[in-house]
Amino acid sequence: MNILLFGAAGIVGNAVLRECLYADDVERVQTVGRTATGQHHALLVEIVHQDRWNCDAIEAQLSGFDACFFCLGLSSTGMSEEQYKRMPYDLTLAAAETLSRLNRPMTFVYVSGAGIDSTERSRSMWARVKGRTESALRIPPLKAVCLFQPGLIEPMHGGQLKTASCRRIYSALKPYRRCCSLFPRSELTTETIGRAMLVVARTGARQVVLEATDISSHCRAAARAV
Secondary structure (H helix, E strand, O other): OEEEEEOOOOHHHHHHHHHHHHOOOOOEEEEEEOOOOOOOOOOEEEEEOOOOOOOHHHHHHOOOOOEEEEOOOOOOOOOOHHHHOHHHHHHHHHHHHHHHHHOOOOEEEEEOOOOOOOOOOOOOHHHHHHHHHHHHHOOOOOOEEEEEEOOEEEOOOOOOOOOHHHHHHHHHOHHHHHHHOOOHHHEEEHHHHHHHHHHHHHHOOOOOEEEHHHHHHHHHHHHHHO
């Protein structure tokens, strides 16, 4: 498989990249981001591209892929709804539309989040915007769209949350996370998410939306296949 990866600098994207480089059936992994990951591997090609909203200059390098893992994330703290939707909605849809034109068939895996409101009536602004994004992603003529909705995520293999605010929230949730350890499917590791995304790229998913338990199930399927 040839994999295109957006957001490799984040904790989920970095974990997905790691799993891709370890997978026997992945022939090429190409990242697109504003900075390089700093990793070096025979299968890895990195495109450093500053203008996220204009891919014309790199369009020739965006074809020939079997799957796209879209792992870009952004905190909504301090933003208006119009400001926030530029990445979760505008950027994601622009990428999906371009890739659907250049790669047919293609599986598009979008990392969203738990609590997304597809009705767009939630009091939480970020939930409304991501719900609108999930609904719109089903329209481009892609082979398949799969929406990952993980809840709490445990970074592995040295992964770190990027912003101080996220690290503070994560630390404050430690008591809840200890409770989650009694029910391991309610909290996912970055490794679990990465492996599940590869399963979806290989064989598809039974449903469009994958919540935490569904993601765990796909990861176990990957383990059984080894």
